[in-house]
Amino acid sequence: MISQHVSEFYINGEWVTPSSSATKMGVENPATEEIVAEIALGSIADADWAIMAARAAFPAYSLWPVAERIALVERLLTAYNARYEEFAEAMSLEMGAPTEWARGAQAWAGQVHIESTIKAAKDFRWEYSRGSTRILHEGIGVCGLITPWNWPMNQIACKVAPALVAGCTMVLKPSEIAPLSGLLFAEICHEAGVPAGVFNLVNGTGPVVGARLASHPEVDMVSFTGSTRAGIQVATNAAPTVKRVAQELGGKSANIILPGADLQLAVTSGVEGCFGNSGQSCDAPTRMFVPRDRQEEALAIAREAAEATVPGDPKDPATTNGPVISKAQFDKIQGLIQKGIDEGATLVTGGTGRPQGLNRGWFVRPTVFGDVTNAMTIAREEIFGPVLAILPYDTVDEAVEMANDTVYGLAAYVQGPLEEARAVGRRLRAGQVSLNGPDWDTFAPFGGYKQSGNGREYADWGIADFCEVKALVGYGEA
Numbered sequence: 001m002i003s004q005h006v007s008e009f010y011i012n013g014e015w016v017t018p019s020s021s022a023t024k025m026g027v028e029n030p031a032t033e034e035i036v037a038e039i040a041l042g043s044i045a046d047a048d049w050a051i052m053a054a055r056a057a058f059p060a061y062s063l064w065p066v067a068e069r070i071a072l073v074e075r076l077l078t079a080y081n082a083r084y085e086e087f088a089e090a091m092s093l094e095m096g097a098p099t100e101w102a103r104g105a106q107a108w109a110g111q112v113h114i115e116s117t118i119k120a121a122k123d124f125r126w127e128y129s130r131g132s133t134r135i136l137h138e139g140i141g142v143c144g145l146i147t148p149w150n151w152p153m154n155q156i157a158c159k160v161a162p163a164l165v166a167g168c169t170m171v172l173k174p175s176e177i178a179p180l181s182g183l184l185f186a187e188i189c190h191e192a193g194v195p196a197g198v199f200n201l202v203n204g205t206g207p208v209v210g211a212r213l214a215s216h217p218e219v220d221m222v223s224f225t226g227s228t229r230a231g232i233q234v235a236t237n238a239a240p241t242v243k244r245v246a247q248e249l250g251g252k253s254a255n256i257i258l259p260g261a262d263l264q265l266a267v268t269s270g271v272e273g274c275f276g277n278s279g280q281s282c283d284a285p286t287r288m289f290v291p292r293d294r295q296e297e298a299l300a301i302a303r304e305a306a307e308a309t310v311p312g313d314p315k316d317p318a319t320t321n322g323p324v325i326s327k328a329q330f331d332k333i334q335g336l337i338q339k340g341i342d343e344g345a346t347l348v349t350g351g352t353g354r355p356q357g358l359n360r361g362w363f364v365r366p367t368v369f370g371d372v373t374n375a376m377t378i379a380r381e382e383i384f385g386p387v388l389a390i391l392p393y394d395t396v397d398e399a400v401e402m403a404n405d406t407v408y409g410l411a412a413y414v415q416g417p418l419e420e421a422r423a424v425g426r427r428l429r430a431g432q433v434s435l436n437g438p439d440w441d442t443f444a445p446f447g448g449y450k451q452s453g454n455g456r457e458y459a460d461w462g463i464a465d466f467c468e469v470k471a472l473v474g475y476g477e478a
Helices: 044-061 066-082 084-095 099-123 152-166 180-191 206-215 228-241 263-279 292-307 327-342 396-404 418-427 459-465
Strands: 009-011 014-016 023-029 034-041 127-130 133-139 142-146 169-173 199-201 221-225 244-248 254-257 287-291 346-349 367-370 387-393 411-415 432-435 467-472
Touching: 009 044, 009 180, 023 084, 044 142, 044 169, 044 199, 044 206, 066 084, 066 099, 066 152, 066 180, 084 099, 084 152, 084 180, 099 152, 099 263, 099 459, 133 152, 142 152, 142 206, 152 169, 152 180, 152 221, 152 459, 169 180, 169 206, 180 199, 206 221, 206 228, 221 228, 228 244, 254 263, 254 396, 263 287, 263 292, 263 387, 263 411, 287 292, 287 396, 292 346, 292 367, 292 387, 327 387, 387 396, 396 418, 411 418, 418 432, 459 467
Parallel strands: 142 169, 142 221, 169 199, 221 244, 254 287, 254 411, 287 387, 367 387, 411 432
Antiparallel strands: 009 014, 009 199, 023 034, 127 133, 133 467, 346 367
16 A cells, blocks of 8 residues: 655645655565655755654643543554554555565554553553652653664554653654555544644655754654664764663574473474564574584474475465565675575575575575574674574573673573573573563563663553653642
């Protein structure tokens, strides 16, 4: 689904023509390499226009009662649900995602995060007394929201919904690589009756629009999801104005399979978790640690699971994996696969080039490496494609030490007897640790240690990130 407003921006409650300095960019379907739409790329002037609209709207909107802000997000959810299939179609088109994955994972993620935010907002402790002091949680102000291409609706919903219930106004810059679903989101904001200036959307590049959102003195907070490299630049741009910076960045997540785990189940689910969304998830379990004396068995299981993956036409019901997002990403992944081969890792399955039978589209062969050491490039760098590194260990202590030996700390996984998994989970330096393959918990805080970022998203954790805390001292008893 392509928005009728594809070449426009949404500013101050209206679809507007970009400034004369805006440029154009084609949007590619990475499954076909065909240009499916052309968007406008905003200029600094366009970003300023949207920021000042958000600034003008903040005083009135921030005073809306919480119940009315929640009711607004409930209307947003109704509008989202009414156009659910359009969101799925848009993400399949802009990402090349298989139709069922776009519907059941990508579109669902936006829906469930709006639902979770609504429930959390109703339970949130917006104000309370501590002795004679009254503690208030208030919207921080104007927010710049910069979202990625790999989970478009997940990240837009995780930022916009809590910002709205907190009483913030905002400017959203979706990824210019996958902007179609973001334009639809602006349409449902309008349909839901979001007041003029409260939500604004400007498409553009990170170095222009993103940098302006991060540096502008009238922006009180910037919430960014993307690579660690880009996150450093966002923080650098934000520093002179001392605004709040919330970041969800890269990852190289460890998956420790304990000696007592069901190896068949653990390895198979680990491969599937790594390869989901074509490997384009920041929390993907890309480093699998297995007992050394069972590595050969683990490699055989991983090979079977990887070769059951079916890359191909997103519209084909048999397809499980779409392409990666772009030629640039494809080329990067090819180079890292070759690096794994050159550095001496055992290529279990996959390798460089496209999968057999696919001669167009940015499809990557599902790839598994064994005999990986923690010093190898494929164990250190975020690949962001369907590439799994399997590292053998001799003791659980050694596995934990290697798992923590990374600049990242977004997520980690442990599989095995529950008590032992709990103990290992406590030792891992990561913001979210999953034990034995639980369901996705949209009320659990999500965010990273170390160079994986700061702040936490999801439900009440996300709401708190968009709030300032005020103390009315001498308020008296409530």
